[in-house]
Amino acid sequence: MIEFVNFHLVPGLVLGSIYALGAIGVTLTFGILRFANFAHGETMTLGAYFTLALIALTGLHPLLLVPVAMALTALAVLGMDRLFFRPLRHGPTIILVIASFGLMLMVRSLVQIVWGAKLQTFSKGIDLPWVLLDTLRIFPKHVVIIGAALGLMAAVHLLLSRTRAGKAMRAMADSPDLARLTGIDTERVIRTTWIVGAGLAAAAGALLAYDTHLHTNMGFRVLLPIFAAALLGGIGRPYGAMAGGLVIGMAEELSTYPWIGTEPLVPPGYKAGVAFAIMVAILIWRPSGLFRGRVF
Amino acid sequence: MTGGYGGAEVIHEVSVRVDPAEIVVLIGPNGAGKSSVMNAVLGRLRVDGGHVRLTGRDMTGVPPEQIVRQGVSFVPQTGNVFPNLTVNENLEMGAYIRSDDFRPRIEEMYALFPPLAEKRRAPAGTLSGGQRQMVAIAKALMVEPVVLLLDEPTAGLSPRVRGDIFRVVREINTHGTPILMVEQNARQALGIADRGYVLVDGRNRLEGTGAGLLADPDVGAMFLGGGGGESRAEASDHGDDTRG
Numbered sequence: 324m325i326e327f328v329n330f331h332l333v334p335g336l337v338l339g340s341i342y343a344l345g346a347i348g349v350t351l352t353f354g355i356l357r358f359a360n361f362a363h364g365e366t367m368t369l370g371a372y373f374t375l376a377l378i379a380l381t382g383l384h385p386l387l388l389v390p391v392a393m394a395l396t397a398l399a400v401l402g403m404d405r406l407f408f409r410p411l412r413h414g415p416t417i418i419l420v421i422a423s424f425g426l427m428l429m430v431r432s433l434v435q436i437v438w439g440a441k442l443q444t445f446s447k448g449i450d451l452p453w454v455l456l457d458t459l460r461i462f463p464k465h466v467v468i469i470g471a472a473l474g475l476m477a478a479v480h481l482l483l484s485r486t487r488a489g490k491a492m493r494a495m496a497d498s499p500d501l502a503r504l505t506g507i508d509t510e511r512v513i514r515t516t517w518i519v520g521a522g523l524a525a526a527a528g529a530l531l532a533y534d535t536h537l538h539t540n541m542g543f544r545v546l547l548p549i550f551a552a553a554l555l556g557g558i559g560r561p562y563g564a565m566a567g568g569l570v571i572g573m574a575e576e577l578s579t580y581p582w583i584g585t586e587p588l589v590p591p592g593y594k595a596g597v598a599f600a601i602m603v604a605i606l607i608w609r610p611s612g613l614f615r616g617r618v619f
Numbered sequence: 620m621t622g623g624y625g626g627a628e629v630i631h632e633v634s635v636r637v638d639p640a641e642i643v644v645l646i647g648p649n650g651a652g653k654s655s656v657m658n659a660v661l662g663r664l665r666v667d668g669g670h671v672r673l674t675g676r677d678m679t680g681v682p683p684e685q686i687v688r689q690g691v692s693f694v695p696q697t698g699n700v701f702p703n704l705t706v707n708e709n710l711e712m713g714a715y716i717r718s719d720d721f722r723p724r725i726e727e728m729y730a731l732f733p734p735l736a737e738k739r740r741a742p743a744g745t746l747s748g749g750q751r752q753m754v755a756i757a758k759a760l761m762v763e764p765v766v767l768l769l770d771e772p773t774a775g776l777s778p779r780v781r782g783d784i785f786r787v788v789r790e791i792n793t794h795g796t797p798i799l800m801v802e803q804n805a806r807q808a809l810g811i812a813d814r815g816y817v818l819v820d821g822r823n824r825l826e827g828t829g830a831g832l833l834a835d836p837d838v839g840a841m842f843l844g845g846g847g848g849e850s851r852a853e854a855s856d857h858g859d860d861t862r863g
Contacts, residue, residue, distance in 0.1 A: 499702075
C-alpha cells in the first residue's frame with residue numbers, strides 16, 4: 324500500500340499535473356485556432372531551457388524564474404504565430420498542422436544548437452524526501468509541482484469564467500463567425516490564446532525538468548500523452564484537458580503497479596504505450612471525449 | 620445595389636431603405652436574394668454597383684467587423700448564440716465593443732425578455748428555440764444599434780413562440796430602434812411592418828406599406844394564400860421561370 328502511494332500514486336499525480344498544463348494549451352489552440360499544434364511539445368522544451376538559462380544568469384531558485392520563462396516563451400510563440408501561422412490562417416487547416424510540424428523540428432534543432440543535446444538538470448545534489456509515519460515518503464519538489472499546477476489551473480479557470488478576454492476566448496471557440504459578427508477582436512483573442520497556451524506549456528516544461536531533467540526531446544516525448552489528454556477531455560474543453568491530463572498521467576504510473584501477482588502489470592518500458600492505448604480507445608469509442616468536445 | 624459572391628451576381632439593382640424608427644420586412648421566394656441583401660449591408664457580399672449608406676455615410680466595401688462597430692447589429696438565422704456561454708455571458712459578449720458600463724443595459728434586456736432573467740446562469744445552448752432567439756436578439760441590442768438586422772427570426776419556431784418574437788420586435792421598435800427583417804412568415808411579418816419589399820430573382824418586385832402589401836392580390840397569391848405559405852411561394856417561383 325505504502326509502495327503504491329510512494330512510487331505510483333504521487334508520481335502519477337505529478338505527471339498528471341504536468342500533462343494537464345500542457346493539454347490546456349493544446350485544447351485551447353485546437354478550439355480557437357482550429358488546428359492540432361505539433362509544436363506544443365517544443366514550447367514546453369523552450370520553457371524548460373529558458374528557465375535553465377535564467378538560472379545560469381541569476382543563480383536564483385528555478386521556481387522563482389518559471390514566471391519569467393513563461394513570459395519569454397509566450398513572446399517567442401507570439402513571434403512564431405506572426406511568422407508562420409498568421410500568414411496561413413485563412414488557408415486549409417492541414418497547412419497549419421504541417422507548418423506546426425515544421426516549426427516543431429526547427430525549434431528542437433535551435434534548442435540543440437544553443438544548449439547542446441546532452442542531459443542537463445536545474446540543480447545538482449539529491450532531493451531528500453520528507454518521511455511521514457516512517458514509511459510515507461513525500462518529495463518536497465512533488466508537493467511544489469502539484470501545488471504550482473493547481474494554482475495555474477485555478478488561474479485558467481478565473482481567466483475563462485471571470486474576464487472579458489477569457490469569455491471572448493470561449494465565445495470564439497464556440498463560433499468564430501458569430502464572434503466576428505459580434506465585433507469581438509478575433510486577432511486579439513488569438514494572441515491571448517497563444518500567450519495562455521505558451522505560458523502554461525512553459526510552466527509544464529519547467530516543472531517536468533524540475534522533477535527529472537532537461538533534454539531536447541523532452542517536449543516531443545510528452546506530446547503524445549498531452550494530445551491523448553486533450554482528446555480524452557474533449558477537444559476545445561479546457562476543464563476536460565485538466566481532467567484528461569490527470570487521468571493519463573495517473574494511468575501511466577498506475578499501470579506499472581503489480582495489480583496482479585508480483586510483476587508490474589505493464590513493464591515500465593512500455594509505460595508510454597498506455598497513453599497511446601487510451602487515445603486509440605477514445606478515438607474508437609468516444610471521439611467527442613468525456614466532456615463532449617468537438618469532433619472533426 | 621448589384622452584387623454577388625465569387626463570379627455570379629445574385630442581386631441586381633436592388634434598392635432597400637430603412638428610415639429611422641421603421642420596421643422594414645423583406646419577403647420573397649427562396650433564392651430571391653433576401654439574405655444576400657443583408658450580407659451586402661454587412662459587407663459579406665461583394666457590391667459591384669450601388670452603395671450601402673448608413674445615416675449618410677458610405678459603408679460600401681467596409682469589412683464586416685467594422686460594420687458592427689458602426690452600429691449595425693445582425694442576428695443570423697442559425698448559430699446566433701454562443702451555446703457554451705451562459706445567457707448573461709452572451710449579453711456581455713454582445714457588449715464587447717462597448718467600453719462603458721453596460722450592466723444597466725443587461726438589466727433592460729432582462730426586463731424586455733423576462734424568461735431570460737431566470738435563465739441568466741444557464742448555458743445558452745440548453746435553452747428552447749424561442750428563448751435562444753431572444754438571447755440572440757438581446758445580445759444584438761446590447762450595443763444600442765443604429766439599425767438591427769434580423770434574418771428569419773421566427774424560422775423553425777412554434778406559432779405561439781413566433782407571436783412572442785414578433786411582439787418583442789414591435790416593442791424594440793417602439794423604443795426607437797429601426798429594424799430590417801427577412802421573413803418567411805410573411806403575413807405576420809407584414810402585420811407588424813411599416814413597410815415591406817418583395818424580392819424575386821434578386822430584383823425588387825413590389826414595395827409598399829405593410830398593410831398595403833398584405834392587401835395586394837399579387838402578394839396574397841405568392842405568399843399568403845391558405846396555410847401552406849411556403850409551398851405556394853415555391854410554386855410561384857416556378858411560375859416566374861416559365862414567364863421568363
